[in-house]
Amino acid sequence: MTRLKTAGVVAMRSGAIARLYEHGRVGWRKIATGAAAVLAVAMGYHVIFGQNGLTVYQQKRNDAQSLDIQLHSLQRENDLLKGHVGRLQSDPNAIEHQAREELHYTRPGEVIVYMPAPAGSSPTGVAKQ
Numbered sequence: 001m002t003r004l005k006t007a008g009v010v011a012m013r014s015g016a017i018a019r020l021y022e023h024g025r026v027g028w029r030k031i032a033t034g035a036a037a038v039l040a041v042a043m044g045y046h047v048i049f050g051q052n053g054l055t056v057y058q059q060k061r062n063d064a065q066s067l068d069i070q071l072h073s074l075q076r077e078n079d080l081l082k083g084h085v086g087r088l089q090s091d092p093n094a095i096e097h098q099a100r101e102e103l104h105y106t107r108p109g110e111v112i113v114y115m116p117a118p119a120g121s122s123p124t125g126v127a128k129q
Contacts, residue, residue, distance in 0.1 A: 048054050087094040099105045
């Protein structure tokens with residue numbers, strides 16, 4: 001009879017161990033699933049808001065577009081100035097026109113007439129406050 005009691009105790013202990021093991025496995029699965037979810041959220045946050053994330057990428061793309069527009073504007077201005085320099089180097093009429101505009105040169109017999117500035121504007125072009 002003692003043998004039966006010991007067999008029952010061993011069976012009861014192995015059943016309790018099996019239940020604890022099964023409960024532990026289920027607990028570890030929940031912990032691992034939670035850790036994977038936290039890791040996924042952290043990685044998603046890093047992809048969007050990180051040092052090289054989507055927000056930084058969008059800002060750099062906007063900066064590149066504005067710099068590209070500025071580059072095209074400066075290239076257009078550069079082309080105009082190159083054309084002006086070319087005319088000044090080769091066209092005597094362009095040289096004469098430039099001298100008349102900037103240095104107020106006149107031909108013999110010509111008179112320069114200056115018109116008064118409109119009322120309300122200052123001579124330098126800056127409005128008084």
